[in-house]
Amino acid sequence: MNRRRWLTGALATAMASVVSACGEASWRLSEQARRMGEGLTRRAQRLLIPRDALAPTYSRAEISPDFRANGSIDPAASDYRALKADGFAGYRLVLDGLVERPLSLSLAELRTRPAQTQITKHDCVEGWTSIGEWTGVRLETLLDEAGLKPEARYIVFHCFDALDQREDGERYYESIDLIDARHPQTILAWDMNGETLPVPHGAPLRLRVERQLGYKHAKYIRRIEAVESFAHIGRGKGGYWEDRGYEWYAGI
Structure with missing residues (x-):
């Protein structure tokens, strides 16, 4: 037995x-x-659509009156809260990694760069859309100012927010390749609908990468890093949601 x-x-x-x-x-x-x-999918889209093809733009009359704020709407991190309490006067955007001339720019300094305004549609992976007006500096302008090294292949956006709203929570991050980074509609926005970017929508600075789904549009940006690979960042898939199963390339 x-x-x-x-x-x-x-x-x-x-x-x-x-x-x-x-x-x-x-x-x-x-x-x-x-x-x-x-x-x-990525190769087919890049083959069929010119890399500078523009996302549709809209009139001011078509701006959504109730543009939804999704994901984080008020980061709990102490460093962010301190900046917010001071009206972001002490905020500095860091751009480093594989660049010749690392940058550290205040909002006032960012606003001295050439500004671009565009009215575009935000497509969320959840199925809803909204139209908004965004003003900011082209990402390409800052990349050229910093001078990308030849081995740089991706641009990573490190953010202040953690979706679980814990002080020590895993902070949001995203990444795009150089084709999207240099696209003429890819901007770092500081204004929304003609007013200073509100906190629920990513103040003081957020990414607009108009040919990608909403989760690629990183909010609350604190640092931009040029890298050869993102395998060493987060869980190595290129973004917070990508680490949890979303597609890295979210082209539309």
């Missing part, structure tokens, strides 16, 4: 191991297929 009980247990353990291994293999194949599909 002891031998039979032992053999039964051993067989059950072996079967469980096989099932587990099959499940792991299936998950890996599924993940590999998803990544391949994403890569094909």
